Amino acid sequence: MPKRRKRDFIIRGFSKLLKEDKLKIVAELMDNQLEAVDLMKSFWHSDQSKQKIFDEFSENTISNFYIPYGVAPNVVVNDTNYLVPMTIEESSVVAAASSSARFWSEHGGFKAKVIDTEKVGQVHFQWKGDKKKLHEVFDQMKHQFRRATTSITANMESRGGGITEFYLIDKFTEIPDYYQIKIVFDTVDSMGANFINSCLEEFALTLKDFFQTHPIFEDEERDCTIIMSILSNYTPRCLAEVYVECPYEELDGLDNELTGEEFARKFELAVKVAEIDVYRATTHNKGIFNGIDAVAIATGNDFRAIEAAGHAYASKDGKYSSLTEVELKDGRFKYTLRIPLAMGTVGGLTSLHPLAKYSLEMLGNPSARELMMIAAALGLANNFAAVRSLVTKGIQIGHMKMHLMNILNHFNTTEDEKAKAVDYFIGHKVSFSTVERFIKNLRKEA
């Protein structure tokens, strides 16, 4: 069964082959080659020019991977009611977000704000000269940096952004002669990765030139080694905050056995566990990213950048911990998420991917700040739904229903068979084999 290409079959020039030829090479690994090619092609967009767009987002593309595109209705953020597009393959995430959103839509909605939108880039270098001199002329260097990038920054400045500040940092205790110039950017509604990296590479050239030419330096101070120049995905000051809040009584209906106040206290306890225990914190935060990534993908944002920033931020106090916090005070339950979210609504894929563009229109063509707040709200919505289930009925009930439907589809069940299966599996264990057995028996009987 496992047909693996062995080392002597290294493929040369694969990237230069036509898509059809790549497809054939891939299909050679499959049991049924013709079927494999047909399957791959069945996922192509029927409009060739559209398909070409997808093909060129990435390299060596042979097909499109489908991820379900759904919507969560009734997401009320700062009194605006959004229908939020979500792209996610995991069952229950959209349902959970929708359920939370619906609940909070009747209890004041999500209250969100953007704390800041700073993006960061760094030029890392080693230099053996006199540190005092460097600090002395750093203002001149900054001036040179700005001058060298006027053509790159002009457009960004006309949109209200640009370079905010330069910092000279040294970390000699950790790496000898190691400095970094940390640059803060405002990229307005764009993610700004290309803008920032273009500026940084320009700064690096300017830096080298500055050491070479400035009169303050001695001959032996004229060389520096640029280690690298690159934006940072860690954006602790590109930060959104969102909370929900209501009096205990409004939580009364959330569980049959708990009063609103009891629910609030149990919820608080569950979040406290996520604050002190890394095993729980990881899963707790994962639930937040279920919602946030789904919005990020649907709007053409880079979810890996968002994940990296958020999880690194979760360990900012020396221990990986929960990104949310509960406050119980004066008879009120308040639940807050604070999370770095470097998102954009212009540039990148946002206007190039037809569905990403559509998603943004669905949200009323929001600014980056507005999108940050919406995404944060979805993160809180998903986490709230998860913790709510966990401290009440458990999560398996909801999950199992979706899992059952997926398995039933696998066996091409009729609507009638599905109805019978749903009845049967209330109280019975759902697994691939139990469902298979049930369907086989059902068909045998028929």
Added chain:
Amino acid sequence: MPKRRKRDFIIRGFSKLLKEDKLKIVAELMDNQLEAVDLMKSFWHSDQSKQKIFDEFSENTISNFYIPYGVAPNVVVNDTNYLVPMTIEESSVVAAASSSARFWSEHGGFKAKVIDTEKVGQVHFQWKGDKKKLHEVFDQMKHQFRRATTSITANMESRGGGITEFYLIDKFTEIPDYYQIKIVFDTVDSMGANFINSCLEEFALTLKDFFQTHPIFEDEERDCTIIMSILSNYTPRCLAEVYVECPYEELDGLDNELTGEEFARKFELAVKVAEIDVYRATTHNKGIFNGIDAVAIATGNDFRAIEAAGHAYASKDGKYSSLTEVELKDGRFKYTLRIPLAMGTVGGLTSLHPLAKYSLEMLGNPSARELMMIAAALGLANNFAAVRSLVTKGIQIGHMKMHLMNILNHFNTTEDEKAKAVDYFIGHKVSFSTVERFIKNLRKEA
């Protein structure tokens, strides 16, 4: 332009609507409603029964979000040559992975191993009784746990997995009367989320019953509060390790200006920066997840779980740091990635999503362990490519080419226009507006 539903338009019963009706409600938010519906439908699979599968993975689905599905050839892991499926929207990631893989295929390939595959679940509870008694009867409790879940574990045990161990942990200093039972599982080739959660919820019931009935406890010790029962996405012992290694001389060709040894030393310095600086570490690790997530998605694995575990693991020593390390010794360069990867090759979406199933066949239907090693290799491949670019020519050159192609596609450029644009933009700044201007001028001239 922004048409947003205001609070008084809360939608009731949205999830119960037919897909067509959901589509209409969503389209109402768009400028051109008919076009919007057509666009959504254009992304449906032409085979209705297949489309139904995608629709039921998630909820409130109205379409499929396309993400490019490509392949990285020549990925040699432990002397087996794989063609690795990657699902990713970001340009340059597949190209970078392929380029690294090609280079290392001629220098020993990726050497990988799985350190362990432990999965973890927790039952969190509060109990006010005598701790000594609890420890005294914990073995009996474990026995009860196992007995209560024999029907759930039977199938997993027949595949060689099951429950490995139970630990009783208390954290009174942080939360009064708070205990957790930490359970270690072996889920063999499945991700095992449903299996673990089903066991845990059963343990919770058993635990309550145990306190109620065991003769050792006094009346006032019979109540306990189950806070929650849930698997952990933090899997520091579900760990893969992968490295590449070669003598300095074999790195000679990687840069025009650096010898192999100089390249190795500069590379080491760049990784050292990622070890000590959170701003750099976050981006450094993000590059690893570019490759890993692309494989995870293509094979039907949950990338959010993988991201959460990996980034939490990156902060395990109290400071968020690089997941890779360089060793320069005896004239050799060795680069290692160690990363938790809870992946599965059976269950979940792996066999339900037609392309995920295809991806696994492309890899020779690997075991979960084998897939962990392949994914880890791709993570190292992408990170190596990124650091290599950063310490040599910078990353903007490669990125800009892909970005240019994307923008050109947006303007429906002909092959001839594309060729002219590629020539022109060597050395000119690529942005949406500069490309737009160039194409407009070109067409004006024509």
